[in-house]
Amino acid sequence: MLIFATYFIQLMIQEKNGTWVSWNENLTYNYESLYKVTTEEELQEVVEKTDKIRFFGTKQSSADIAAGIETLIDITSYNKILSYNDAEFTVTVQSGVILGDLLEAIEAKGWCIPCLPDINTITIGGALATGTHGTSGKLLCEYVTNCTLVLANGSLKKIEDGDELMNAVRVSLGALGVMSTITFKCEPIYTLHIKEGPESDAEWLPKIKERLKKHDFLRILWLPHTDKGYVITGDKIDPKTKIKEDLGPDYLKHRRTASKILYKYSHIFPWTTAVANKILAKSFFSTTKEHKGSLYQATVTKSRGSTLELAEWTIGLDKFPLVFEELKTEINKWSNRSFIHIPMDVRFVYKDKSWLSYAYNEDTVTMGCVSRNAATADTYEAFKSVEKIFLKHGGKPHWGKRFTAKNAELSKVYDKWEDFKALRRKMDPTNKFLNPYLTQLFNEK
Numbered sequence: 001m002l003i004f005a006t007y008f009i010q011l012m013i014q015e016k017n018g019t020w021v022s023w024n025e026n027l028t029y030n031y032e033s034l035y036k037v038t039t040e041e042e043l044q045e046v047v048e049k050t051d052k053i054r055f056f057g058t059k060q061s062s063a064d065i066a067a068g069i070e071t072l073i074d075i076t077s078y079n080k081i082l083s084y085n086d087a088e089f090t091v092t093v094q095s096g097v098i099l100g101d102l103l104e105a106i107e108a109k110g111w112c113i114p115c116l117p118d119i120n121t122i123t124i125g126g127a128l129a130t131g132t133h134g135t136s137g138k139l140l141c142e143y144v145t146n147c148t149l150v151l152a153n154g155s156l157k158k159i160e161d162g163d164e165l166m167n168a169v170r171v172s173l174g175a176l177g178v179m180s181t182i183t184f185k186c187e188p189i190y191t192l193h194i195k196e197g198p199e200s201d202a203e204w205l206p207k208i209k210e211r212l213k214k215h216d217f218l219r220i221l222w223l224p225h226t227d228k229g230y231v232i233t234g235d236k237i238d239p240k241t242k243i244k245e246d247l248g249p250d251y252l253k254h255r256r257t258a259s260k261i262l263y264k265y266s267h268i269f270p271w272t273t274a275v276a277n278k279i280l281a282k283s284f285f286s287t288t289k290e291h292k293g294s295l296y297q298a299t300v301t302k303s304r305g306s307t308l309e310l311a312e313w314t315i316g317l318d319k320f321p322l323v324f325e326e327l328k329t330e331i332n333k334w335s336n337r338s339f340i341h342i343p344m345d346v347r348f349v350y351k352d353k354s355w356l357s358y359a360y361n362e363d364t365v366t367m368g369c370v371s372r373n374a375a376t377a378d379t380y381e382a383f384k385s386v387e388k389i390f391l392k393h394g395g396k397p398h399w400g401k402r403f404t405a406k407n408a409e410l411s412k413v414y415d416k417w418e419d420f421k422a423l424r425r426k427m428d429p430t431n432k433f434l435n436p437y438l439t440q441l442f443n444e445k
């Protein structure tokens with residue numbers, strides 16, 4: 001039996017003594033064994049037989065949560081759509097399925113998941129583990145009705161909506177176990193009428209709550225040093241409704257190329273960013289647009305020309321205007337070297353009950369801060385300024401993105417932090433699932 005098990009594991013090893021590199025190359029680690037699993041049994045087998053393990057999807061997290069130890073599991077081949085329940089509008093998948101593949105499959109059935117991130121290349125396992133979210137809805141994990149989790153001893157635990165454990169597992173950084181199969185509750189697909197256009201900060205900021213009530217979709221792209229946001233709203237309409245489609249002037253499609261040229265040297269001469277932002281806003285964010293489509297087709301970016309390094313912070317909806325004004329004042333100062341060269345993405349997440357969710361018990365605003373240059377991210381002043389201001393007001397970082405806060409800070413902003421830590425110790429008494437970053441994050445030995 002032991003011989004058989006050993007042989008079975010060896011069959012799964014795809015690579016030995018290789019190098020793990022995250023998508024934007026900000027993280028690189030050598031590993032001894034990398035398993036590519038395709039079945040739940042293989043997943044259980046590897047977890048059971050290994051002392052320390054991490055697992056990863058498409059490696060698109062900026063935070064150091066996916067690798068960093070000798071043995072790794074690549075879950076991207078564990079990617080089947082297993083079943084549909086037409087009566088209940090549910091779909092069950094293996095956790096390595098790519099979000100875009102899942103969305104295309106359910107759209108073909110006339111279904112949707114009603115709140116989506118602005119990326120379709122991530123795995124479901126990675127997305128859930130890090131609390132991935134969209135706007136004007138809940139975190140993606142809140143649409144999960146049940147799942148199976150491979151525990152540290154390799155056994156399988158079924159968890160259902162309503163179980164208290166579900167509230168701990170929905171966002172759990174892969175620290176309680178490996179998500180194996182996941183069932184999502186979908187909704188009938190709908191068409192959104194999207195309108196986009198520039199507005200001064202004085203105009204969009206006070207209108208947030210009113211707009212959240214009025215629209216089914218709200219997102220604001222805010223470009224520092226311009227005093228303007230680019231407001232995107234969406235309203236559900238009958239798919240047959242005729243709209244005046246207007247995708248703006250043809251040159252808008254060159255925004256990313258222009259942006260790359262404008263900011264080529266802004267990491268060396270940061271002050272040029274303020275001028276470049278004004279040019280970018282005038283050229284690419286000053287016209288209006290109007291179009292329609294499903295949430296997935298009309299609002300999710302399908303391809304990106306380059307990699308990014310991302311940070312994102314969240315704050316209660318009521319506190320957001322105060323935090324925004326403080327942030328704006330700070331980063332507009334010439335003495336502050338936070339020259340932010342990509343619009344900051346302002347989105348909205350409704351409250352939930354998941355222990356490590358940004359929106360635990362509170363409607364929340366999320367604000368992204370992105371750099372094109374992963375290699376210089378350690379010295380990118382904007383990440384530091386944003387973190388300092390959000391933390392001061394009780395904000396929470398996105399688990400999959402860059403931040404420096406650890407146990408001391410996180411225990412102050414998460415009501416359920418100590419409960420999560422206690423549960424983690426109980427479910428993983430030998431710290432099998434902790435890499436050095438998570439060990440520090442949870443202040444474990």
Ligand SMILES: Cc1cc2nc3c(=O)[nH]c(=O)nc-3n(C[C@H](O)[C@H](O)[C@H](O)COP(=O)(O)OP(=O)(O)OC[C@H]3O[C@@H](n4cnc5c(N)ncnc54)[C@H](O)[C@@H]3O)c2cc1C
Nearest residue numbers: 057058059060061117118123125126129132133174179400
């Ligand atoms: C360009 C870009 C756009 C983004 N847009 C958004 C956005 O709109 N909204 C948002 O919220 N986030 C966004 N993100 C963040 C992204 O959704 C997360 O970083 C996500 O975790 C990436 O998925 P992945 O498959 O690459 O996971 P990985 O980075 O490979 O892994 C992330 C974590 O998940 C764990 N994990 C992986 N599989 C499992 C599993 N089966 N069970 C348990 N744990 C598992 C890993 O161990 C690791 O801790 C964006 C990131 C990028 C790069």
